[in-house]
Amino acid sequence: MTRHPVDDPEICEEFGYGLGDPGGILVLRYRSAVALAFGESRQDFLHQLYWSPDGPLATLHGPSVRFVGAGEGFWARRAVSHEVRAGDRQTVYRICLREQPPALDGLRAGPVPVDDEAARLITLIARRGCDEATALTARRRILAGIGAPDGSGPHAAGTGGGTGFALAVARSLSHDPADPTRLDEWAVRLRVSVKTLQRDFVREFGMPYTRWRTLLRLRAARVLLDFHPVGTVAHEVGYASPSAFIHAFRKEYGHTPGHR
Known part of the structure; x- marks a missing residue:
């Protein structure tokens, strides 16, 4: 299977508001039946945020691949080289700005939180019929909803009365x-019981930790399979052997990774 060129007009729609003005915004929405790959090494004047509502993104800035999970986007400051990859049957929004969100001052590239309202407004302005005044008002809220990386990791989570443990672990694993790390090891780091952490996973995600982690790994694998051999992907997402990965993939999707 070949990756889809991101400039194909059949999968890319553009929505521009106030273009030419520092306060403008351009949103590119990509939809494809196969994988997407974005690569940027140009010297331009646009900051970029990549965000997907329905799957992880694999990002490359520096020597290693890092994943961006739910509730996050990948930020790239203007003129910073980067690569972003998405899986098959995934929608990706690419938000281009001349102004940098206040919380991201000094960040060259990396995963950043995107709050629910900012996410909602991104999808709102990437629709036909949205007027410019509405879009430019939404732009201000979108910038406010793109937050700086907290850097706290799972160690500092869970201080809000027994909740948030699973979300902290999920964010760390999404990257x-x-x-x-096993569930009991996460529990030690968070200073909670295994039972409490497992219960929080079921409450937040509707499934236990091991099931959630398996789905995360397989979804991340789908992003990489169009670009790397099965053995490389298996290692990248945490499987001890290609055969273990193929077994898990077939069990979940009903076919092997090579027949998607």
Whole structure:
């Protein structure tokens, strides 16, 4: 299967408001039946945020691949080289700005939180019929909803009365699905019981930790399979062997990774 060129007009729609003005915004919406790959090394004047509502993104800025999970986007400051990849049957929004969100001052590239309202407004302005005044008002709220990386990791989570433990673990694992940390080890780091952490996973995600991690790894794998051999992908997402990965993939999707 070949990756889809991101400039194909059949999968890319453009929505521009106030273009030419520092306060403008351009949103590119990509939809494809196969994988998407974005690569930027140009010297331009546009900051960029990549965000997907329905799957992880694999990002490359520097020597290693890092994943961006739910509730996050990938920020790239203007003129910073980067690559972003999305899986098959995934929608990706690429938000181009001349102004940098206040919370991201000094950040060259990396995963950043995107709050629910900002996410909603991104989809709102990437629709036909949205007027410019509405879009430019939404732009201000979108910038406010793109937050700086908290850098706290799972160690500092869960201070809000027994909730948030699963979300902290999920965010950490979303960046590195191959992380082999067991549930009991996460519980020790968070200073909670295994039972409490497992219960929080079921409450937040409707499934236990091991099931959630398996789905995360397989979704991350789908992003990479169009670009790397099965053995490489298996290692990248945390499987000890290609055969273990193929077994898990077939069990979940009903076919092997090579027949998607």
